Amino acid sequence: MNRKGPLMSPGIARLLVIIALLALWEVGARLYADPLFLCPPSQAVRALPHILTDPKILNAIRITVYEVLTAFVMAVICGMAIGLAVGLNGFTKQSILPVILLLYATPQATILPLFILSFGIGPAAKIAFGFSHGIFPVIVTVVAGVQNLKPSLLTAAKSMGASRWQIFTTIIFPHMIPSFFTGMRLGMTAVLLGVLLAELYVSTAGIGFFTRLFAESFSPPDLFALISVLATIAVVLNEGCRTAERRFSRWHTA
Amino acid sequence: MNRTSTVIKVEGVSQAFGAEGDPRRVVALESATLDIPRGELLSLIGPSGCGKSTLLNIIGGLATPTTGRVTIDGVEVKGPSPQKVAYVFQENTLFPWRTVIDNVKLGMAFQGVSKSEREGRARESLEAVGMQDFANHFPGQLSGGMKQRVQLARALGLQTEIVLMDEPFAALDEQTRMVLGEDLSVLLARTGKTIIFVTHSLVEAVFLADRVAVLTARPGKIKKIINVEEPHPRKSNFMTSAKLGAMRNELYELLHDEIRKTMTLRAEVGGDK
Ligand SMILES: Nc1ncnc2c1ncn2[C@@H]1O[C@H](COP(=O)(O)OP(=O)(O)O)[C@@H](O)[C@H]1O
Ligand SMILES: [Mg+2]
Numbered sequence: 001m002n003r004k005g006p007l008m009s010p011g012i013a014r015l016l017v018i019i020a021l022l023a024l025w026e027v028g029a030r031l032y033a034d035p036l037f038l039c040p041p042s043q044a045v046r047a048l049p050h051i052l053t054d055p056k057i058l059n060a061i062r063i064t065v066y067e068v069l070t071a072f073v074m075a076v077i078c079g080m081a082i083g084l085a086v087g088l089n090g091f092t093k094q095s096i097l098p099v100i101l102l103l104y105a106t107p108q109a110t111i112l113p114l115f116i117l118s119f120g121i122g123p124a125a126k127i128a129f130g131f132s133h134g135i136f137p138v139i140v141t142v143v144a145g146v147q148n149l150k151p152s153l154l155t156a157a158k159s160m161g162a163s164r165w166q167i168f169t170t171i172i173f174p175h176m177i178p179s180f181f182t183g184m185r186l187g188m189t190a191v192l193l194g195v196l197l198a199e200l201y202v203s204t205a206g207i208g209f210f211t212r213l214f215a216e217s218f219s220p221p222d223l224f225a226l227i228s229v230l231a232t233i234a235v236v237l238n239e240g241c242r243t244a245e246r247r248f249s250r251w252h253t254a
Numbered sequence: 255m256n257r258t259s260t261v262i263k264v265e266g267v268s269q270a271f272g273a274e275g276d277p278r279r280v281v282a283l284e285s286a287t288l289d290i291p292r293g294e295l296l297s298l299i300g301p302s303g304c305g306k307s308t309l310l311n312i313i314g315g316l317a318t319p320t321t322g323r324v325t326i327d328g329v330e331v332k333g334p335s336p337q338k339v340a341y342v343f344q345e346n347t348l349f350p351w352r353t354v355i356d357n358v359k360l361g362m363a364f365q366g367v368s369k370s371e372r373e374g375r376a377r378e379s380l381e382a383v384g385m386q387d388f389a390n391h392f393p394g395q396l397s398g399g400m401k402q403r404v405q406l407a408r409a410l411g412l413q414t415e416i417v418l419m420d421e422p423f424a425a426l427d428e429q430t431r432m433v434l435g436e437d438l439s440v441l442l443a444r445t446g447k448t449i450i451f452v453t454h455s456l457v458e459a460v461f462l463a464d465r466v467a468v469l470t471a472r473p474g475k476i477k478k479i480i481n482v483e484e485p486h487p488r489k490s491n492f493m494t495s496a497k498l499g500a501m502r503n504e505l506y507e508l509l510h511d512e513i514r515k516t517m518t519l520r521a522e523v524g525g526d527k
Contacts, residue, residue: 156347159316160364160412161336170360174351 071130083142133194141183145176181245300469
């Protein structure tokens, strides 16, 4: 038996760290913080029921989730198609990939006003901005995923008479699944960032709108309660991707 | 069909990589000519880089020769012919995301075997190589020798008349090679397939083959073909016999000069720079 005993599993240690951080925040906020800007976590928790029952806020959460999921699905589908088209061909990889990397590296917040101008202040602009954040990590990981495929596997398949379609579905696709899921996770985080940035910048709905409203109206308990809801959504989406990843890439750990 | 009829005909095959005049141009093969009768196991040996894999790939239709042609049963090879030719590669080319049996079945799916037939055939060929107990393992869970057995099973499952093997045991330790070599000899004696077996082990070449073809240093030409007259399946005492020893020595003599040539060639190239 481990001398530290079964009590110190990584999960328990993690929980202790989180509790310690919350306690630090609680004490710090009570002793030093201006209640107009920061509240202890206990107050945020107390604000949760009212946040989660306010129909306007519930609607905002629905809108944000809708925007995030739409942008995410679009980013994954388009990112995968572009990633495959670019990554599977030596010529496009050399000519187009650098352009994509350049766009990826450019901070997109600077062109947010352009998105608002073209798509208006409704959900379309948020979806577009989330999409433009999410598509790049998907493209880049798909390209990387098809790149390190052993050529000998393709040769073997061709020698056995595999068609192009069979090569795609039975070799290229399963090969890139692990990196594809990494791309999905990165893409999800990026989409969330894009959507919220757009909502913060200009909007009349969505979580971003309310976080700004609560911040500007000096009600930190509401603000932090809403942020905790947002964090929960992010964790749930991320875990969803990870579960799918584990299901599809069992052989990786096998 | 007649056992002595020619199945594979290699007629003046040359292969060069790179354009003419390009200083990097490599002539890998020069007018190789070879007739392989039905049911023969031919070993191919030669210095490393002399064009053995190139020749095998041309016969298998994975590469197109610069000049010359290969025919199988009188038909010119113009691309892979999965119905007639199966491959065993040196490298592990099993699909890591599929179990052993699914790998064997996938080969058949590529080849066009109907779904209902695959399971039974896959089990049979796994049994033939002694891997039936590992049907549901993933390749990553197997040793190198076991992976090669599975690759062999995948090739056998295709039930082709011809099997091309490119240094299938090169990456294995000597004991594993020995056992695999003996098993292969037993297995192949049963199937009556036509086989070309590339190896860099002189003993392995003699132990398995009906004939051993020796290639010259690059550009590869057929230097000599030696007959090994010994019934199949070969017993392990053939491995230690004086007959095998003598043939091994003859091959060594033939190869030695060729290998020297490639070494001095390399030294000259190195000296130029
Ligand atoms: N696709 C290729 N492009 C350029 N050179 C090649 C290519 N394939 C093989 N060669 C060269 O041809 C020669 C013969 O290669 P190969 O047939 O693999 O030799 P081996 O007898 O070791 O199997 C080597 O010098 C190799 O560098
Ligand atoms: Mg080779």
